[in-house]
Amino acid sequence: MKSEPDVYSIQDLERDVREGWEGVRNYQARNFMRDDMRDGDLVLYYHSNAKPSGVAGVSRICREAYTDDTQFDPESPYYDARSDPKTPRWIRVDVEHVETFTEVVPLATLKADAALQDMMVTRRGSRLSVQPVDKAQFRHVVKLAGGKTRVR
Numbered sequence: 001m002k003s004e005p006d007v008y009s010i011q012d013l014e015r016d017v018r019e020g021w022e023g024v025r026n027y028q029a030r031n032f033m034r035d036d037m038r039d040g041d042l043v044l045y046y047h048s049n050a051k052p053s054g055v056a057g058v059s060r061i062c063r064e065a066y067t068d069d070t071q072f073d074p075e076s077p078y079y080d081a082r083s084d085p086k087t088p089r090w091i092r093v094d095v096e097h098v099e100t101f102t103e104v105v106p107l108a109t110l111k112a113d114a115a116l117q118d119m120m121v122t123r124r125g126s127r128l129s130v131q132p133v134d135k136a137q138f139r140h141v142v143k144l145a146g147g148k149t150r151v152r
Helices: 010-016 027-036 107-112 135-145
Strands: 018-021 042-047 054-067 091-106
Touching: 010 018, 010 042, 010 054, 010 091, 027 091, 042 091, 042 135, 054 107, 054 135, 091 107, 091 135
Parallel strands: none
Antiparallel strands: 018 091, 042 054, 054 091
């Protein structure tokens, strides 16, 4: 999951412990959240538009997909005038902090690593804020970070 650190960083999540992941307005990213994320799943927390952009830590899904009410709030930057409360378009999940890495694992490091060549974030033009990562890739990134999180 990607977030710009000046919007909501891994340090913000560490401070808050748990937070809703709202504002996803891409259908493919929404579908990944809705169809694939389950309570207890671990998530690589990626800082985008940062210096450097990269994986900053680990979070965990602590509430599965539910309606993102920001889509109905005209004051919200995530407002969607076409979304109907009877058939909402957008969902959110809740995440909780697991680990903040000592150093960000930069995108350049991810791209240069042969073990991660199929990881979606390393592909040119891959800009989704939510992307799948397989267990082997997850373990490898945590190892690169010197992290302690273990994947079952």
